[in-house]
Amino acid sequence: MITITGAGGLLGRTLVKKLKEAKTDIKAVYKKDLDLNNRRQVNKFLNQLKTDIIINCAAITDVDACEIDRRLAKRVNADAVAELSSYPCVFMQISSDFILASNSTVHPLNDFDLCNDKYRPVNWYGRMKMRAERFTKLNPHHYIIRTSSIYGECGKTFLSKLPDLLKNNQPVKALSDIEITPNYTGDVADFIITTLSKNFGVYHASNAFTITPLEIALQMKAYMKSKSEITPISIKDLNLKAERPTNIKLIPSDNYKYNWQDSLHLFLDGIINQTNTTSKN
Numbered sequence: 001m002i003t004i005t006g007a008g009g010l011l012g013r014t015l016v017k018k019l020k021e022a023k024t025d026i027k028a029v030y031k032k033d034l035d036l037n038n039r040r041q042v043n044k045f046l047n048q049l050k051t052d053i054i055i056n057c058a059a060i061t062d063v064d065a066c067e068i069d070r071r072l073a074k075r076v077n078a079d080a081v082a083e084l085s086s087y088p089c090v091f092m093q094i095s096s097d098f099i100l101a102s103n104s105t106v107h108p109l110n111d112f113d114l115c116n117d118k119y120r121p122v123n124w125y126g127r128m129k130m131r132a133e134r135f136t137k138l139n140p141h142h143y144i145i146r147t148s149s150i151y152g153e154c155g156k157t158f159l160s161k162l163p164d165l166l167k168n169n170q171p172v173k174a175l176s177d178i179e180i181t182p183n184y185t186g187d188v189a190d191f192i193i194t195t196l197s198k199n200f201g202v203y204h205a206s207n208a209f210t211i212t213p214l215e216i217a218l219q220m221k222a223y224m225k226s227k228s229e230i231t232p233i234s235i236k237d238l239n240l241k242a243e244r245p246t247n248i249k250l251i252p253s254d255n256y257k258y259n260w261q262d263s264l265h266l267f268l269d270g271i272i273n274q275t276n277t278t279s280k281n
């Protein structure tokens with residue numbers, strides 16, 4: 001039995017769908033069933049749980065909200081992970097490239113137990129994701145899957161929402177002075193499933209390239225034949241609460257091999273076809 005927390009989120013939803021398709025015995029746990037902010041609820045949940053594997057996809061992923069409510073972010077993104085990972089089963093935690101200091105590149109096999117200048121998160125979200133990794137490592141049967149800039153169907157992230165704006169020819173503002181590494185939620189979910197048959201440890205579910213949101217918006221626009229006007233903006237214009245790390249890179253694990261453009265096109269095709277079906281109805 002595999003228990004998936006955060007089953008209603010972008011990654012959790014995809015993982016649940018794929019595991020169900022593979023006829024795996026799963027328990028999908030949503031925020032309404034288990035609020036990680038409620039310690040008593042977590043304890044009660046764990047006392048009643050019978051599972052072989054927990055995959056924790058739940059987190060507060062709004063980086064600026066984490067900076068504003070640090071107590072909540074610490075509770076949900078780190079301290080609750082300590083409780084989940086102490087359950088006697090295999091535990092998989094989804095982590096983030098935001099645990100890195102700016103100008104850092106890391107290989108999953110050179111983990112240095114996080115005692116290295118490369119692991120100096122610049123914001124509270126990153127600090128709490130790193131704290132969660134430390135807790136996860138206390139479970140001898142752990143996997144840590146680090147990923148970055150996930151996009152996909154019904155996601156809340158900029159790249160997830162962009163195709164809908166382009167489809168409707170709406171104006172788009174896209175950052176031109178930061179670089180990200182986009183990963184399709186379907187690829188990350190497939191990688192997670194195959195990793196469950198590998199040795200315990202740290203894995204990087206992330207592509208090997210970086211691109212600005214502006215560049216990827218232009219690529220999406222061309223592919224979708226959209227008439228949207230795309231305006232470059234600077235991260236400074238957004239007055240964000242949380243600092244963002246710059247020039248960070250997770251070196252992909254050997255078995256993370258997906259053609260990112262094929263994945264992007266698969267995602268966009270789904271949205272284009274959805275448009276056509278809707279307009280026919």
Ligand SMILES: NC(=O)c1ccc[n+]([C@@H]2O[C@H](COP(=O)([O-])OP(=O)(O)OC[C@H]3O[C@@H](n4cnc5c(N)ncnc54)[C@H](OP(=O)(O)O)[C@@H]3O)[C@@H](O)[C@H]2O)c1
Pocket residue numbers: 006007008009010011012030031034035036037056057058059060061062076094095096097147148149150151155156157
């Ligand atoms: N998205 C990215 O670009 C990205 C990049 C690197 C790493 N990650 C990591 O990947 C994992 C999955 O993220 P995602 O992209 O799927 O994000 P997401 O769509 O925001 O999903 C996170 C899920 O966690 C739930 N959640 C939030 N607070 C909770 C609480 N107190 N108790 C229980 N559940 C709670 C959310 O529910 P509500 O939506 O109802 O609040 C949501 O269903 C996270 O660990 C994240 O840190 C994500």
